[in-house]
Amino acid sequence: MVSTRTILRGFDKETPGTIVISPQTGKVLSVHTSILPPTQFPPGATYIDYTPNVIMPGLVDAHVHLNEPGWRTEWEGFETGTRAAAFGGVTTLIDMPLNAIPPTTTVENFDLKINAARGQCWVDVGFYGGVIPGNEDELVALVDKGVKGFKCFLIESGVEEFPAVSNEDVKIAMEKLKDQPTVLMFHAEMIPPLAMSVGDSVLHGDPPLAPSGALNSYSTFLDSRPPALETYAIENVISLASAAPNLPLHIVHLSAVEGLPLLRAAREKGVNVTVETCFHYLALAAENIKDGDTRHKCCPPIRHARNQEGLWEALKAGEIATVVSDHSPCTPDLKLFCEGDFFQAWGGISTVGLGLSVLWTEGRPRGVTLEDISQWTAYATAKQVGLLGQKGALEAGWDADVCIFDPEASFKVTHSEMHFKNKVTPYEDKTLNGVVMETWLRGRKIYARESGFVEKAGAQGELLLEKRKDIGGIQAIPVDALPLN
Numbered sequence: 001m002v003s004t005r006t007i008l009r010g011f012d013k014e015t016p017g018t019i020v021i022s023p024q025t026g027k028v029l030s031v032h033t034s035i036l037p038p039t040q041f042p043p044g045a046t047y048i049d050y051t052p053n054v055i056m057p058g059l060v061d062a063h064v065h066l067n068e069p070g071w072r073t074e075w076e077g078f079e080t081g082t083r084a085a086a087f088g089g090v091t092t093l094i095d096m097p098l099n100a101i102p103p104t105t106t107v108e109n110f111d112l113k114i115n116a117a118r119g120q121c122w123v124d125v126g127f128y129g130g131v132i133p134g135n136e137d138e139l140v141a142l143v144d145k146g147v148k149g150f151k152c153f154l155i156e157s158g159v160e161e162f163p164a165v166s167n168e169d170v171k172i173a174m175e176k177l178k179d180q181p182t183v184l185m186f187h188a189e190m191i192p193p194l195a196m197s198v199g200d201s202v203l204h205g206d207p208p209l210a211p212s213g214a215l216n217s218y219s220t221f222l223d224s225r226p227p228a229l230e231t232y233a234i235e236n237v238i239s240l241a242s243a244a245p246n247l248p249l250h251i252v253h254l255s256a257v258e259g260l261p262l263l264r265a266a267r268e269k270g271v272n273v274t275v276e277t278c279f280h281y282l283a284l285a286a287e288n289i290k291d292g293d294t295r296h297k298c299c300p301p302i303r304h305a306r307n308q309e310g311l312w313e314a315l316k317a318g319e320i321a322t323v324v325s326d327h328s329p330c331t332p333d334l335k336l337f338c339e340g341d342f343f344q345a346w347g348g349i350s351t352v353g354l355g356l357s358v359l360w361t362e363g364r365p366r367g368v369t370l371e372d373i374s375q376w377t378a379y380a381t382a383k384q385v386g387l388l389g390q391k392g393a394l395e396a397g398w399d400a401d402v403c404i405f406d407p408e409a410s411f412k413v414t415h416s417e418m419h420f421k422n423k424v425t426p427y428e429d430k431t432l433n434g435v436v437m438e439t440w441l442r443g444r445k446i447y448a449r450e451s452g453f454v455e456k457a458g459a460q461g462e463l464l465l466e467k468r469k470d471i472g473g474i475q476a477i478p479v480d481a482l483p484l485n
């Protein structure tokens, strides 16, 4: 018999709750902060009691590099990246415009990307477009075709087909996008003019000149990318904001806390700018990175524990709106483990699907709740990419994307717990607290810890290609505003 209702009972926030979903439409029908007994439902309804586990909205990871199509599909791909997401309770991924070949910088390239993704995804996937020098005439067409936002680099991106933009390029892009439902995002690192750094303590360190020290030493690498690169770039972004006051701006993967007062001051002056950080900046610290361990290389770099505490405080205060993975994998050879050279190794960390447990492991001792985590990794990320109303919370009428989480269990990150294509991550062998027991996408189970991936679900992820209807962007939302009920 085809069931007309699926009822999931577990904990919603701290209280027992029940959600009723329709397997036919894949939508949430109702959410209750009480236990609805099975007798209240029509015959044929499926009733699953997950107590004492927690029912959470599926995560929306708004920053992943899935790298397909092109030769870097060896690094990751739609099938493996989305399977890794499903393992970790992530039900929506937003793919970055670079590292695949070609990059998502034209409509023609976007079509190639869409064709490559179709039929391969375990979870729903949306896309960002890229802003590079000279592609301004593609931007509005990309919005119409459904990109959720745009990313540009203010410093070398690491891949030649996605060059950095100048301020002139940014202004041209802003002019094109100023009235569009989108968000313009910046990889905010820039090399300050040398003259500014002479004896200037504001720069918090030396300018990024040639590395002075052993190339396999983490501190040599860290010293080459001081907070000044981030603060200079953020100041630069803020200085450009008046060119398009209605266009939401967003700083991706902030590492340096020194950037936060600049963003706060800008927001106070009315600049529509938000900021994200990543799981690795909240969980890993420079003090613990051994020389040569290039699994930890990313840009901007992982900084010291004191900086990390500042990021946690800013998250709790609502100054940082979202937490994402910036999953940017590569094949193991490109991490140059023999040489351990931090300057030549690929910069990027593989995390997709581990983030919820990483945040719970690190956040719980700091007083963070699952509700906070849900806010940062589902509700606010969905808002950033214009998906509220469909994704990011368990609300009647929204997609029944569900993560069943056991907050008391733990697991060790071995190769069998990594589902991304290349099993290279700084979390290897670490024990993480909190285990995703099941993941449901639009009303259907796609992964269960006990029985594994539901094979027939393998191609059910949808591509989120509808044009955004909102004005884009996000403002940091106080944690108590989380609409789980």
Ligand SMILES: NC(=O)N[C@H]1NC(=O)NC1=O
Pocket: 065, 098, 099, 157, 158, 159, 187, 297, 298, 299, 300, 328, 347, 348, 349
């Ligand atoms: N090209 C690319 O994926 N770059 C990412 N890697 C990283 O460490 N930071 C990034 O922006």
